Amino acid sequence: MRARTSMEAASKPLLHLAPPRGYSPDFLTPAEGTTDSLEAAEAIESTSRVRLRSDMAALGQQQKLPWWAVDLAAGRPAALRGLGTALRRYHRRALHPYWTQITAAVSAELGLRAQSFLVGGTEMLLSTLHPTVHWRAPVLQIAYPRDQDLYLEGRGLRLVPAYFCRGAPIALRDTSLSPVLVYPATRGIASLQPLSPVTGPDALGRLLGRTRAATLFTIARSENATGSEIARQLSISPASASEHATVLRDAGLIQSTRVRNTIHHALTPLGANLLEGRAATTMAAPLPAQTTGCR
Structure with a gap:
């Protein structure tokens, strides 16, 4: 609106x-x-x-x-x-005003697709694509607004995660074009918020503290790390890992994506730039973990 x-x-x-x-x-x-x-x-x-x-x-x-x-x-x-x-x-x-957050959501989704392919090949990649998508080799079935058959005939299928795609995935109307399947990439936890002088510096200021920096570094190393993975690697409680991830997400440094009952965290371009700027000093190795509460 x-x-x-x-x-x-x-x-x-x-x-x-x-x-x-x-x-x-x-x-x-x-x-x-x-x-x-x-x-x-x-x-x-x-x-x-x-x-x-x-x-x-x-x-x-x-x-x-x-x-x-x-x-x-x-x-x-x-x-x-x-x-x-x-x-x-x-x-x-x-x-x-929202482009960093939009591209971060798409990048996180692409990372999950790549991870699914590496773990379970084409079957896992397609079967976890969207709740309305069902892979029954060699047919990909989608709950679609109208009856339509698309035969690849040796052509590849381009998967396009789209932030503003709502409902079921959609395909191009003309079946003679290169096959494309556009599907929702909107499983991010946060709603779109424009960056502003009021909220930006305040959110970034909350990043002070070694455990939070270590959390960001862990997410960067793991790619789509889960909260339990962060807690285990840093020897902190799951609640503390969740709090650190929330602060990082509010600051625009990570993108959180829900897959079934698990939340995965991935760096945004802003988070990647921050780490690259610190790589030679504080981010050169995992930082010592704190076992106390958030800072």
Whole structure:
């Protein structure tokens, strides 16, 4: 709601292209896949006229399109530049304040997928992807809004964790495109909060203390460490490990993700940068653990 009410006029056409329910044009999900907003906007701006015409026609079957949609469907350069401008402005206004947290959630999810693959191969990776996904080799079944079959025919399947994907995973409408499965990456514990001078320094100030620093270092070494792993490695209580993880998460240094009944912790880019800056001194080795309460 906050993003909608503060949206600039130049970005409002995006509301027609990405409605809250139903079909959104496939070209808004570039096959390249990137978390860089500039690269994503450039990829969308370079969409072929054939793709634009097909996707906009499909969108037109679902809703009445505004006048500018005709120029976009025709691939006119001015319309594509306008779309790119709308995407960049929307990102700057609505997403940039939360981008560190969003990318951290996606990175944590990718780390869990990699961990699942290393432990149990393709079967574990796919069977733990989402509650609505069921892997029954050689078929991946998904609770989908409409009946649809996608045959890979030797092609790979790109898995794309998306922060704002809600409900069940979704696939591209056009089965001739490179197969993509977009699924929710929203199992993070914290809600989106913009970084600000009021909350940022205060949260970072709570990091003082050797045990908390050791907790951050343990999470960095373990990749998706659980609370029990942190408590065991630092010889502290599970409650103390949970408190330290909460402070680190509030400061934006880690991302916490719930998988069934277990919470996994992973570094955010901010946490990684902090550790790299300290690597030569205090973070060169695990710090002595404290057995008392949090500091």
